[in-house]
Amino acid sequence: MKKNVILKIDNVSYRYKDAKKDEYTLKNVNYEFELGKTYAIKGKSGTGKTTLLSLISGLENKYEGNIFYKNENLKKINLDKYRNTYIGIIFQSYNLLPHLTALENIMLSMDISNLKGINKKEKALSLMESVGLDKSLANRRVLKLSGGEQQRIAIARSLSYNPDIILADEPTGNLDKETEDEIMKIFENLAKKENKCVIIVTHSKNVSDNVDVVYEMKKS
Amino acid sequence: MYIFKNSFKSISRNKGRNILIGIIIIVISCACAVTLSILNAANKIVSSYEEKYQIKASIGMNREKLVESFKESSSGEDMINSFNNIESVTKEEIEKYADSKYVSSYYYTYTLNMNSSNLKEATDSLVKETTTTTTRTETFGGGNYPGRPDGNYGGKRSTTTTKKTEEIKNLKAENGAFKLIGYNSYEAMTDFINGSYTITSGEVSSDFESNTCVISEELASLNNIEVGDTITLTSPKDSKITYELTVSGIYKENTEDSDDMTNMFSASVNDIITNSNVIESILALSDDLNAELNPTFILTSSDVVDKFSEEVTGKGLSEYYQVTNNLSEVESATESINNVKTFATTFLIITLIIGGVVLFVINMINIRERKYEIGVLRTIGMSKFKVISEFVIELLVVTIFGLIIGAGIGSLSSVKIANSLLENEIQNSTSNVEKINSNFGGHMFGEGGPQNKINGLVTIEKADSINAVVDIKVLGELLLIGVGLTFISSLASMISIQRFSPLEILRERS
Ligand SMILES: Nc1ncnc2c1ncn2[C@@H]1O[C@H](COP(=O)(O)OP(=O)(O)O)[C@@H](O)[C@H]1O
């Protein structure tokens, strides 16, 4: 394994429980991801991109083959800790908690990952600024924010505990081109300036054109 | 911990949902508080009944056994003999039986028939002592009586004189004209407790040792006796054996039925009431005197009646005696209250079952609505345990609030309910204590007065505050119900959170 490889997908096959016997959603997938690079996982709808992301993020672990994070097999580690410390997940539908404010959503992730010795509120506010959000939105319930604003908060939340890997499932799918460009800029900066591994699932050519590596998924 | 912070935020920002659960809890706990305090009040009544009508066991003749053994006797004389040979229960025996973990206290009553040298008994039957001499003369006239083996023939005259002395003595006097009744405690004096007898002057001496007695009003006026006078008792078997008692009080028998017009005096007119110590002293004077001894054992609870009977039989009670009890009496007195208890218990169970089911379903629906929240929390790395904890804390807080409000409302209204339920008991018991004190004469509310010495005498206080019906026990039970309701509510979320896969939840949404 090369030195910079942070995540390795080793011959992974996956079949949904209710699918027919030989109907695999993922078949023998082998990918490697390094720190400091941006990746795009491309493919038509229904090719299993979201499914793969679920496996990488440890939301599902009944698959064939192995996934390694820093040489550690995901099947053998505490996936709660893995999710709240080492990877940040950004969903197409943002997945923010509607009864909390923007700031509270970000701070909750910091609480869950058990961060200590920092001023969480200050850090959350500075993260909001870094993803292009005005501080005046901090105490607003997320439901009263626009899609682009919610997506930025989701990004800020995923960065709040400083994970190595950022996973984003069609993060710009619901956004206009201008906002998409801005968000892509943020991802690029994360990889280049903060040495993160950024993995973006997308079917947007605009996105795949702006990443370091593109993995193309086909129907198995 | 941030979990608490989150729980409180979640409660305050999802008021609608929590108000619904809160109302259900309020209704359940209000119903439970009322039912529990009714149960509590009913239990108090039952135990006060049990105290008032203590579970008592006494020793009586086993008539079945007697009849059985009399059948074997050939003649009437045998029968009487065998009856007389049955030894009466002794004080030693009673003490032996009373030494039992089932007995909380005991008392006994002696009955001894005595005569008196300076006291005339009240009686409406004539007393006569006559000697009758009957002379019968039989004359056999002349003539032949054939077939008579030893007949006299030929006009011989013979005279047979039969002298028969008939003495009609006062049978009562032979047995003792006065019934001396010796009690060993106030408790034994049931006639005074229930008001059949009341003291009209003087008092019942409280020491149960002194040579004092209480006599009937009628006997006192017949013999011109006042409190402080002395009477002399004599043995019916031997008039040389005497015993002196000072009259400390005069009692009146309160017979309610005026139907009994055939007797001049009341039935108890010749009863002289004294203490067991006096009787024992008299018995010590002569071996010929025999007193009847009736024990009463106050048992610790109604559950031990059979065990006590077995124990007494095991300790050697004669087969001609049996242990009797007043269980059926007490049970019939508490029957209506027990019906209230059964109803309240049923109501409580139904409330809890329906409430529990409703709560469970509401929470299931709630969790369905909160699936998304669970999915998000799990995806950003919150462990199942912490998610469950957060939800349980939320429910616990809502339940405690509902419980406090519901129990508060229920408790306040239960004071009224319990009071109306207890009304009769309260009235009866308060006037009882006053009456009983005066029944014994003197000692009105004094320190050593009867009200402090009679175990069964209890006053039921009117419940004028919540404390009276909602005590620690009810609060504890309510708390237990609260824990149970929280558990049921939480169970719904625990099952759901355990089962939900965040992946599926989030996919469902998008
Ligand atoms: N819970 C599920 N059970 C069975 N099949 C599923 C389930 N979720 C997704 N699939 C199937 O798996 C395939 C891949 O889905 P997905 O990973 O969402 O594709 P993509 O994200 O590339 O559009 C699809 O054919 C879809 O029907």
Ligand SMILES: [Mg+2]
């Ligand atoms: Mg997808």
